[in-house]
Amino acid sequence: MASNIPDIVIGRLPVYLRALTRLMQEGQEVTSSHELGKRLGISSAQIRKDLSHFGGFGKQGTGYQIAYLIEQLRQVLSVNREWEVALVGAGDLGSALAHYRGFGDRGFRIACVFDNSPQKVGTKVGEYTVLPTSDIAKVIRERGIKIAMIAVPAEKAQEVANVLIEAGIRAILNYAPMNLNVPAGIRVQYIDPVVQLQRMTYYLT
Amino acid sequence: MASNIPDIVIGRLPVYLRALTRLMQEGQEVTSSHELGKRLGISSAQIRKDLSHFGGFGKQGTGYQIAYLIEQLRQVLSVNREWEVALVGAGDLGSALAHYRGFGDRGFRIACVFDNSPQKVGTKVGEYTVLPTSDIAKVIRERGIKIAMIAVPAEKAQEVANVLIEAGIRAILNYAPMNLNVPAGIRVQYIDPVVQLQRMTYYLT
DNA sequence: TAGATTGTTAATCGATTAACAATC
DNA sequence: TAGATTGTTAATCGATTAACAATC
Known part of the structure; x- marks a missing residue:
């Protein structure tokens, strides 16, 4: 429809x-x-x-x-329900997102956190135990998760996106400062503070 | 012009x-x-x-x-120079921003970090010593800072914005999930992950 | 030269605004 | 009733696209 x-x-x-x-x-x-x-x-x-x-x-x-x-x-908007969201990347930003209290009452809940660093896998970030990125496909498929947030370095973002989409993700919120190439039907939104700052400096002179 | x-x-x-x-x-x-x-x-x-x-x-x-x-x-875009940016809020998000390495080569540098919590003032966040919010006006005026990022709870965001603008800030990147009322001539950009997620869920059904 | 790609004009498409009848 | 505000239509405004001469 x-x-x-x-x-x-x-x-x-x-x-x-x-x-x-x-x-x-x-x-x-x-x-x-x-x-x-x-x-x-x-x-x-x-x-x-x-x-x-x-x-x-x-x-x-x-x-x-x-x-x-x-x-x-x-x-x-279909937010009269709770969507599970997968978070990839448990660095400073991913960690801040994992701790953020503002998702719950607006329709979202982080369901799992992935990182590829052996130092991080198995540790706790907020209430989540960090899972290895090699588990992404399995976990997302099993739980039927449709939404993901990417908070990894720019060089890794496309690769992560590919895995996510292959696993059934249909919407991505990308914090990595780069454009993603995705198939038709996959929604992507971008958050890049520098892009927003640069949009304002134009007017500051 | x-x-x-x-x-x-x-x-x-x-x-x-x-x-x-x-x-x-x-x-x-x-x-x-x-x-x-x-x-x-x-x-x-x-x-x-x-x-x-x-x-x-x-x-x-x-x-x-x-x-x-x-x-x-x-x-x-006037980013062939380095803009000093004031950061207000040293919680999880503010801290992640203070540690972010991606500003430097794109025209921005965080110049100072403010927080109103006595537990945080005086401590280090990344390379910055957290300053009390009561110093906002003084520091921003002295250093001639024109750009600020707001990473405080929604209830405090408007109040912080007022102080910033009064001190001479002309562009604000607002991470607090609420709309700011600002005088004409002040630029504001918003970053609210939930708004972006909700924009995608519409298409997921 | 032949092929490619720009910069720009005009046409199309879409979004915003103004205005107002309907009605609470 | 009088005042206020909606939902909607038509007009305006602005942005995108198509097309092509210019030219590298």
Whole structure:
């Protein structure tokens, strides 16, 4: 059931969800496209348009019931469940990710941590015992894991991605500072702080 | 000299730069918009169009001299120099950032690390002695730092941003999972792994 | 020369915004 | 009722792509 909703719209939904969750934490129960837009620096028309792709979640004259809208967005994004995530790389960054408490209440749980260093395999990183990278295929297949995060050096990232995809991974969050080549149908997102910094320095002169 | 070059173009330049640097590391000296596009999953026309905003960097029939194009892009993005970056937050993530070796050769250097925890202030994180957050304004002003990374809990992020901006920071890379309210003219980029993961789960069903 | 690839123009495609009837 | 805000349509705006002359 291929949908024809623009990816750029999908990309904004998690941001809406995050802002709505924050509003709820602040004790608010109802909001409007105008208020949300002001918070996010987005036009209210865009927010209404984006949401309207998935249904009418608001009421004229009133706005949006925050709890209800959160529920609906979680459903649209399929994060009204818990996804197991495989983490490859237990260096500084991988370790920080393994300790991060912010995944749980937003739909994700790190299920296993891999590293290829003999010094690290078998040790504990947070609550996880580090597994050897040679176990990647087996573990991911057995547990049916579909999402992975790559936190290894750039030179190893493509190789790791290949193994992950072969094992059934369908979405990758890549922290290594390089582009991955993946088959059609595999989703990849990138996190590279330097890319984001360089995007800002252009304006600083 | 306000330029009218679309921000979306600026956003792609660091990605081009990263791929070109990789190509150079692989020993290649010349590339084409077609080759680069194939690597990045972008059309060759888009790459040529993007680059043409800043000048003619290639040669018909030949393509682009990689070393030269890298040099030009670094100049366009103002990363042909070293920017000092202030890091606020010395938890797991802040610590991983402080240890990260990947900033130096791409135009950035962490100059100072702040945290508000008395347990951390005065200790070493990597090569940095953690400074109290009460010193933020003073240090940033004295050293003329223009860029900061925020790696504190969401509840503290806005407050930290306010202090940073007041002290003269003009670009913020925010790792806290929340939107910041900043005055016009201040650039903000966000890194929230959960937002990126949620963007992919939409397609996994 | 023949083949390749750029830089650029014009056409196409898609996303954002403005506006407003519907209605709470 | 009067005021507010949605969902949606049509208009505008901007970005991407196709195509090709120029030229290495």
